[in-house]
Amino acid sequence: MKLTGAEIFIECLKREGVKTLFALPGGVVLKIFDTLYQQKDVEVILTRHEQGAGHMAEGYAKATGKAGVCLVTSGPGMTNVITALADAYMDSVPVVCFSGQVPTSLIGNDAFQEADNIGLSRPCTKYNFLVKDVNDLAATIKEAFYIATTGRPGPVLVDIPKDVSMAKADFTYPNSVSIRGYNPTVEGNKWQIKQAAEAIMKAKKPILYVGGGVVFSGASQELLELAEMTQIPVDMTLMGLGAFPGEHPLSMGMLGMHGTYQANMAMHYSDLVIAIGARFDDRVTGKVSEFCPHAKVIHVDIDPTSIRKNIHVDIPIVGDCRTVLRELNQILRATVNGEQKDLRKPWWDQIRDWQQAHPLAYHQEKEGPIKPQQVVKRLYELTKDRDPIVATDVGQHQMWAAQYFKLAKPNRWLTSGGLGTMGFGFPAAMGAQAAFRDRLVLCIAGDGSIQMNMQEMATAVLSKLPVKIIILNNGFHGMVRQWQDLFYEGRYASSNLGTTPDFVKLAEAYGAVGLRVKKVGDLDAVLKEALATDKPVIVDVPTYPYENCYPMIPAGGCNHEMILEDPPELKMKQSGGDKVTPEDKDTVLTA
Amino acid sequence: MEHIISVTVENKFGVLSRVAGLFSGRGFNIESLSVAPTLDPSMSQMTIVTSGDERIIEQIVKQLNKLIDVIKVVDLNETEFVSRETAIIKVHTKDVDRAEALRIVDIFRANVIDSTPTTYTIEVSGDPKKIEAIINLLQPLGIKELVRTGRVAVAREPVRQAAVQAKKIARE
Numbered sequence: 001m002k003l004t005g006a007e008i009f010i011e012c013l014k015r016e017g018v019k020t021l022f023a024l025p026g027g028v029v030l031k032i033f034d035t036l037y038q039q040k041d042v043e044v045i046l047t048r049h050e051q052g053a054g055h056m057a058e059g060y061a062k063a064t065g066k067a068g069v070c071l072v073t074s075g076p077g078m079t080n081v082i083t084a085l086a087d088a089y090m091d092s093v094p095v096v097c098f099s100g101q102v103p104t105s106l107i108g109n110d111a112f113q114e115a116d117n118i119g120l121s122r123p124c125t126k127y128n129f130l131v132k133d134v135n136d137l138a139a140t141i142k143e144a145f146y147i148a149t150t151g152r153p154g155p156v157l158v159d160i161p162k163d164v165s166m167a168k169a170d171f172t173y174p175n176s177v178s179i180r181g182y183n184p185t186v187e188g189n190k191w192q193i194k195q196a197a198e199a200i201m202k203a204k205k206p207i208l209y210v211g212g213g214v215v216f217s218g219a220s221q222e223l224l225e226l227a228e229m230t231q232i233p234v235d236m237t238l239m240g241l242g243a244f245p246g247e248h249p250l251s252m253g254m255l256g257m258h259g260t261y262q263a264n265m266a267m268h269y270s271d272l273v274i275a276i277g278a279r280f281d282d283r284v285t286g287k288v289s290e291f292c293p294h295a296k297v298i299h300v301d302i303d304p305t306s307i308r309k310n311i312h313v314d315i316p317i318v319g320d321c322r323t324v325l326r327e328l329n330q331i332l333r334a335t336v337n338g339e340q341k342d343l344r345k346p347w348w349d350q351i352r353d354w355q356q357a358h359p360l361a362y363h364q365e366k367e368g369p370i371k372p373q374q375v376v377k378r379l380y381e382l383t384k385d386r387d388p389i390v391a392t393d394v395g396q397h398q399m400w401a402a403q404y405f406k407l408a409k410p411n412r413w414l415t416s417g418g419l420g421t422m423g424f425g426f427p428a429a430m431g432a433q434a435a436f437r438d439r440l441v442l443c444i445a446g447d448g449s450i451q452m453n454m455q456e457m458a459t460a461v462l463s464k465l466p467v468k469i470i471i472l473n474n475g476f477h478g479m480v481r482q483w484q485d486l487f488y489e490g491r492y493a494s495s496n497l498g499t500t501p502d503f504v505k506l507a508e509a510y511g512a513v514g515l516r517v518k519k520v521g522d523l524d525a526v527l528k529e530a531l532a533t534d535k536p537v538i539v540d541v542p543t544y545p546y547e548n549c550y551p552m553i554p555a556g557g558c559n560h561e562m563i564l565e566d567p568p569e570l571k572m573k574q575s576g577g578d579k580v581t582p583e584d585k586d587t588v589l590t591a
Numbered sequence: 592m593e594h595i596i597s598v599t600v601e602n603k604f605g606v607l608s609r610v611a612g613l614f615s616g617r618g619f620n621i622e623s624l625s626v627a628p629t630l631d632p633s634m635s636q637m638t639i640v641t642s643g644d645e646r647i648i649e650q651i652v653k654q655l656n657k658l659i660d661v662i663k664v665v666d667l668n669e670t671e672f673v674s675r676e677t678a679i680i681k682v683h684t685k686d687v688d689r690a691e692a693l694r695i696v697d698i699f700r701a702n703v704i705d706s707t708p709t710t711y712t713i714e715v716s717g718d719p720k721k722i723e724a725i726i727n728l729l730q731p732l733g734i735k736e737l738v739r740t741g742r743v744a745v746a747r748e749p750v751r752q753a754a755v756q757a758k759k760i761a762r763e
């Protein structure tokens with residue numbers, strides 16, 4: 001029996017185990033929507049903007065480890081989803097995006113709502129396909145899922161012209177895929193792995209630098225074994241948070257621009273950097289010429305282009321983290337003895353000194369303005385037993401979330417690192433909630449960022465996605481204001497938001513729940529109330545507007561040269577004039 | 592340093608733009624690029640002349656390999672190779688210069704492939720130095736148009752292997 005292109009599309013999604021599709025209709029995809037309307041296997045979540053659909057697919061993918069899928073129409077539908085594709089590309093998120101296209105006979109004619117979807121998406125997808133013949137559709141979709149989810153994951157676009165979705169063909173779904181130009185290396189080179197093991201045994205000041213690759217490859221267990229067996233401290237990138245338990249004594253927390261003091265110092269002074277599934281981003285290396293000056297570098301990555309892109313590597317290992325770590329652990333298990341602990345004692349003494357010298361710190365006064373760190377810390381403490389999924393937007397609040405929300409497990413952390421896309425958090429949280437209806441999904445948002453995809457609140461209400469949004473409302477593009485205070489003499493060019501909507505009323509206008517924390521004493525009660533609600537909630541938390549995020553390595557600075565607190569001129573400025581004065585010194589909290 | 596990179600790709604729509612986009616998007620330099628189908632019509636062979644330090648060339652090779660439509664990448668500078676380029680040069684010749692033009696053609700073992708009373712169209716192939724040299728000599732006569740193919744290159748067969756092959760062929 002012959003099926004239409006639209007039916008083939010749905011059959012393929014079913015074969016790939018896709019249960020949820022984030023989508024927004026339009027002329028050229030009406031046939032597909034009409035066919036979706038008449039079936040029950042794939043749930044369609046109607047978003048209010050295609051960017052939202054794209055980020056939801058990302059959130060779904062990050063939380064499940066499977067491909068997230070979205071469907072958009074031609075022209076403006078396609079251009080709207082580009083930001084999400086670019087985001088997924090930078091952060092290696094497996095997303096399969098289907099776009100509608102004008103009928104094949106009209107392609108290139110400047111037809112109504114035509115855009116060059118292939119050209120537009122080429123630099124922000126891992127691969128893209130234009131399906132010109134319905135007979136190729138099934139095999140193409142199979143390849144799209146395969147490419148998106150294997151090797152270094154990434155977004156793939158499948159462009160389907162209107163006539164292809166209407167034409168009929170026999171349906172057979174291929175069992176396997178073979179693409180001669182695409183064979184990701186999974187097994188690491190055995191000799192190199194042996195070299196790595198030897199270097200680890202010899203090192204006196206080794207550090208594990210782990211990133212998103214550990215999460216993608218599901219290598220947390222192997223990482224834990226490696227770290228515990230060898231007593232090596234673990235630095236995580238922003239994308240690697242959750243790959244290693246944040247509360248573990250070997251965890252140094254996040255490294256990089258806003259990483260912890262100990263994480264950056266340990267990196268800078270180490271004699272062996274063991275990079276696993278991390279890509280030496282400039283927010284981590286700082287000034288490349290002075291990055292880890294004393295260290296040998298081992299780099300495990302599935303993508304050969306990540307290796308030696310930014311820094312010199314002594315022992316490159318191309319392969320999947322999990323596979324390589326298993327092999328490495330096996331060698332180490334046979335060689336490691338009790339001596340590692342003694343050998344590394346001076347190193348650990350040093351690290352503990354760093355930890356004690358400059359732990360993450362902030363001051364919350366009992367009656368004073370609410371500090372953003374305090375909000376994240378309490379949110380963490382109130383929810384950690386519920387194993388929540390945490391999404392963030394982009395800005396200071398994102399960094400405080402990274403510092404104070406200590407994740408125990410992978411796939412709980414949804415954040416935009418590479419592209420740094422404001423507006424990512426809320427739709428990503430919804431995507432994760434759509435995958436796990438019963439789990440607690442939090443979104444730590446900024447008052448600026450949340451307004452970039454606020455429209456999706458309608459989707460959350462309609463599709464019953466009870467995400468809990470906590471807005472750290474500082475009235476500013478806070479991250480921008482911080483840079484202006486530190487590097488532009490406090491001239492707040494376009495960083496003061498001036499006016500923000502009443503987020504409580506806004507939530508209510510959408511049919512969601514809006515709550516506000518009026519003073520720090522109410523924080524717990526309001527958060528608890530939000531957590532107990534089974535609807536989408538916005539918790540508006542007005543926070544101290546001039547709080548800055550530290551430690552901070554200025555862009556292009558060296559990793560051991562961190563700014564740890566407001567410079568004196570800034571403190572003076574903040575304590576004068578119309579700004580809030582920190583007077584009550586009763587309560588000094590450190591985390 | 593200049594490198595010649597030989598890239599075998601799928602012969603299908605959009606591949607050239609992926610390769611070109613890779614170079615422009617990452618700020619790599621393309622001096623010349625030539626493409627044509629191979630014996631197997633499902634594949635094309637590209638010869639890319641580029642330049643950069645060791646680290647950049649390593650990235651270029653890796654990034655090319657990462658493209659899904661790329662089947663094989665060889666940095667020819669890692670072996671011995673031979674390369675050729677063809678140029679077609681249309682020279683405006685006054686009567687007095689026509690003999691000189693033919694003399695130059697002769698010296699460079701080039702060919703005249705078209706002629707009119709006032710022009711010669713000359714085809715020359717060789718390594719870039721040779722092409723530069725003939726252009727320099729023809730320039731005073733008046734070059735009207737010049738097109739160059741960009742280089743194509745192939746690795747030299749290792750001598751031992753070539754000998755074995757020759758024997759095999761002789762035996763057959």
Ligand SMILES: Cc1cc2nc3c(=O)[nH]c(=O)nc-3n(C[C@H](O)[C@H](O)[C@H](O)COP(=O)(O)OP(=O)(O)OC[C@H]3O[C@@H](n4cnc5c(N)ncnc54)[C@H](O)[C@@H]3O)c2cc1C
Binds near residue numbers: 214259281
């Ligand atoms: C405001 C802001 C501030 C930031 N500050 C910081 C900061 O202080 N610290 C910080 O770390 N980041 C920070 N970032 C994020 C930063 O920009 C990068 O996104 C991040 O450092 C990259 O993380 P990663 O190295 O883990 O790489 P990812 O982007 O997660 O890439 C993963 C790597 O693993 C590889 N890989 C994938 N799958 C596998 C597999 N199966 N096996 C092996 N390897 C695999 C990939 O090829 C890739 O090289 C910030 C971002 C923003 C927006």
Ligand SMILES: Cc1ncc(C[n+]2csc(CCOP(=O)(O)OP(=O)(O)O)c2C)c(N)n1
Binds near residue numbers: 397
């Ligand atoms: C789409 C987009 N535009 C601009 C930026 C630049 N930018 C980075 S952080 C930031 C401010 C974010 O403000 P807010 O969401 O309120 O977070 P805060 O820093 O105040 O916590 C801006 C404008 C960005 N990252 N993304």
Ligand SMILES: [Mg+2]
Binds near residue numbers: 447448475476477
């Ligand atoms: Mg803000």
